Amino acid sequence: MTTDILRIAVAQLNPIVGDVAGNLEKARAARAEAAGRGADLVVYSELFLAGYPPEDLVLRPAFQEACRAALDDLVADTADGGPAVLIGLPLREGDKLHNSVALADAGALVGVRHKVDLPNYAVFDEKRVFQPGPLPGPLGFRGVRLGVPICEDIWTEEVTECLAETGAEILIVPNGSPYERAKIDIRMQIAVERVVETGLPMIYANQLGGQDELVFDGGSFGLAADRRLAFQMKQFVEDVAITTWRRGEGGWELAEGPQEVLADQVTADWQACVLGLRDYVDKNRFPGVVIGLSGGIDSAVCAAMAVDALGAERVHCVMLPYRYTSSESLKDAEACADALGMRYDTVPIAEAVEAFEAMLAPLFAGHAPGVTEENIQSRVRGTALMAISNKFGSMVVTTGNKSEMSVGYATLYGDMNGGFNPIKDLYKSEVYNLARWRNAHRPEGLLGPQGEVIPANIIQKEPTAELREGQRDQDSLPPYDVLDAILEGLVEREASAAELISEGFDADTVKRVQKLLYVAEYKRRQAAPGVKITQRNFGRDRRYPIVNGWRDAV
Structure with a gap:
C-alpha cells in the first residue's frame, strides 16, 4: 500500500x-x-x-x-x-x-x-x-x-x-x-x-x-x-x-x-525561568512556594516569576526585617506583594539574632564584630523560611543571581537556603533588564497580572544586602556592569586573566574576581538547582574541582 x-x-x-x-x-x-x-x-x-x-x-x-x-x-x-x-x-x-x-x-x-x-x-x-x-x-x-x-x-x-x-x-x-x-x-x-x-x-x-x-x-x-x-x-x-x-x-x-x-530573547528567557520553576514545583508536588521578600531586585523578580508560574494564591512572601532593614525596603516589599496579589507576612528576626549573638558571645570574646555577625542575620532568615516550608509544605525559592553565585556573595545556610532558584543563571544586570521588561510585557500563558509588578523604586535604587549600617553591594564588589562583563569572560568564554586585561579591564579587578570565582566553588556545590539559560550554567555545564590550586598567570 x-x-x-x-x-x-x-x-x-x-x-x-x-x-x-x-x-x-x-x-x-x-x-x-x-x-x-x-x-x-x-x-x-x-x-x-x-x-x-x-x-x-x-x-x-x-x-x-x-x-x-x-x-x-x-x-x-x-x-x-x-x-x-x-x-x-x-x-x-x-x-x-x-x-x-x-x-x-x-x-x-x-x-x-x-x-x-x-x-x-x-x-x-x-x-x-x-x-x-x-x-x-x-x-x-x-x-x-x-x-x-x-x-x-x-x-x-x-x-x-x-x-x-x-x-x-x-x-x-x-x-x-x-x-x-x-x-x-x-x-x-x-x-x-x-x-x-x-x-x-x-x-x-x-x-x-x-x-x-x-x-x-x-x-x-x-x-x-x-x-x-x-x-x-x-x-x-x-x-x-x-x-x-x-x-x-x-x-x-x-x-x-x-x-x-x-519569542525574542528576553521574552524567551523569562518564559524559560517561569516554566522551569513551575515544573519543578508541580512535578515534585509542592503545594506552592515561600519567598523571603527583601525589597530588593532579586527577590522581587523571583516573586514575579513565581506568580507568573503558579498563580498568586500559591506564592507566600515573607519580610524578615532586622535593625538594618530600611523603611524604604519595607515599603518596596509591601508594594511588590500588593502589585502581584500575593500573601505577605512580616516576621521580625531581632530576637533570634540577638539570642544567637548572646549564645556565641563567650566564644567570640576579644574578637571584633564583622562578617560573621552579618551572616547570623542571613542564617536566621534562612532558618525561618525553612521552618515555614517545613510547617506548611511550600518550597523555599532561593533568589541569588549568577553574579552573586560566581563570586560567593551569598551566605551558606542563609540566603542560599531553598529548593530551586529561577534566576541562578542570570547575571545581576540581566535581572534588572528582565524586571524592566516584565513591567511592560505579559506574554500569553503567564498567570501574573499585567502592568507594573515590580515597583520602579526597586529597580532604580542602589542594591544592598542591608546586613550593616549603610551597606552597599558596591562596597564589596566592582560595579555590576564591570563585574558581569569580567564574569562573562571567565565563565562563558573561559578567557584567561591576561586576555581580559588586554581587553581593557583593570588588572587588579580581574585578578580579584578570578580568585573569588574559584574559591566560591564549594558554595556553589551546595546551592539549589536553578534554570539553565546560558551556555555555561553552574551545575551540569561547568564542573570545576572544589580543591583547586590553579590560578592564571598574569
Whole structure:
C-alpha cells in the first residue's frame, strides 16, 4: 500500500521523568486528539515514555521493563485503526541498552531504531548509560520510507547521509534539546545543513517542559527539501500540531501546518525561568512556594516569576526585617506583594539574632564584630523560611543571581537556603533588564497580572544586602556592569586573566574576581538547582574541582 498524502501529528508535550504510566496516558491523549483531526502518524519526542533525561534511573531493570510494557500497550492501542505512533523509549537488546524510537501501526511493532551519536558534553552524559546503535536504514510506513535520526544524530552528517543513501523520503527527528540563548537558531542551522546535504524534508519534534535545571522549550518545526521553513510551532507551549504532506514530483512537500512566530530573547528567557520553576514545583508536588521578600531586585523578580508560574494564591512572601532593614525596603516589599496579589507576612528576626549573638558571645570574646555577625542575620532568615516550608509544605525559592553565585556573595545556610532558584543563571544586570521588561510585557500563558509588578523604586535604587549600617553591594564588589562583563569572560568564554586585561579591564579587578570565582566553588556545590539559560550554567555545564590550586598567570 502506498499513499500520496500523509497527515503527521507532532506531539510537543511535557513528560515527567520516571512517570511511565503518566507519560503513557499523555501519549494516548495526544493520539486520541490527533485521531480526531485525521492524523495518520503521531510523532513524540526523544525517550518520551521514560522522560528525558532519565540519567541513571534508566539503568534500573524494573524501569526498563516498565517502559517496554508501556510500549506494548501503545502498540496494542494502534489495532483500533487509528494513527500510528513513533515514540521514544529506552530499549534493551541483549547486553546493550539503547536510546530508541519505536514505530507501531495496526497493532504491530513495525520497527525500532537506536540513537547512533550519543552526546557526552555540556549537560549530556548519554555514553554513561546508553550504547550506540548501528547506522540505520529507513522505516517502512504505509508505503513511505521514513528516516528517523534521533536528536544528536543530525548534528553530524553520517546518520542522515546513510538514511538518504538507503532510500529515506522524509526525515523525522525526535528531540530532547534543552533551552539556552540562541539555541533555536543553532538547531535551525544544523537542520538546514542536513536538508541541504540529503535533499530531504525534515520534521523536528522537540520536548517541552522543565526537568531539574534543564528547560525544554519545544519550538518544533519542519523544513521543506529546498530549505524553506515549512511549519513552526510555539515555544514553551504544549500542543499537538497536524502537518499535512503531499507527494509531488520532487518528493514530499508540506501542504498545511502551523506558522507561529517565535519569542525574542528576553521574552524567551523569562518564559524559560517561569516554566522551569513551575515544573519543578508541580512535578515534585509542592503545594506552592515561600519567598523571603527583601525589597530588593532579586527577590522581587523571583516573586514575579513565581506568580507568573503558579498563580498568586500559591506564592507566600515573607519580610524578615532586622535593625538594618530600611523603611524604604519595607515599603518596596509591601508594594511588590500588593502589585502581584500575593500573601505577605512580616516576621521580625531581632530576637533570634540577638539570642544567637548572646549564645556565641563567650566564644567570640576579644574578637571584633564583622562578617560573621552579618551572616547570623542571613542564617536566621534562612532558618525561618525553612521552618515555614517545613510547617506548611511550600518550597523555599532561593533568589541569588549568577553574579552573586560566581563570586560567593551569598551566605551558606542563609540566603542560599531553598529548593530551586529561577534566576541562578542570570547575571545581576540581566535581572534588572528582565524586571524592566516584565513591567511592560505579559506574554500569553503567564498567570501574573499585567502592568507594573515590580515597583520602579526597586529597580532604580542602589542594591544592598542591608546586613550593616549603610551597606552597599558596591562596597564589596566592582560595579555590576564591570563585574558581569569580567564574569562573562571567565565563565562563558573561559578567557584567561591576561586576555581580559588586554581587553581593557583593570588588572587588579580581574585578578580579584578570578580568585573569588574559584574559591566560591564549594558554595556553589551546595546551592539549589536553578534554570539553565546560558551556555555555561553552574551545575551540569561547568564542573570545576572544589580543591583547586590553579590560578592564571598574569
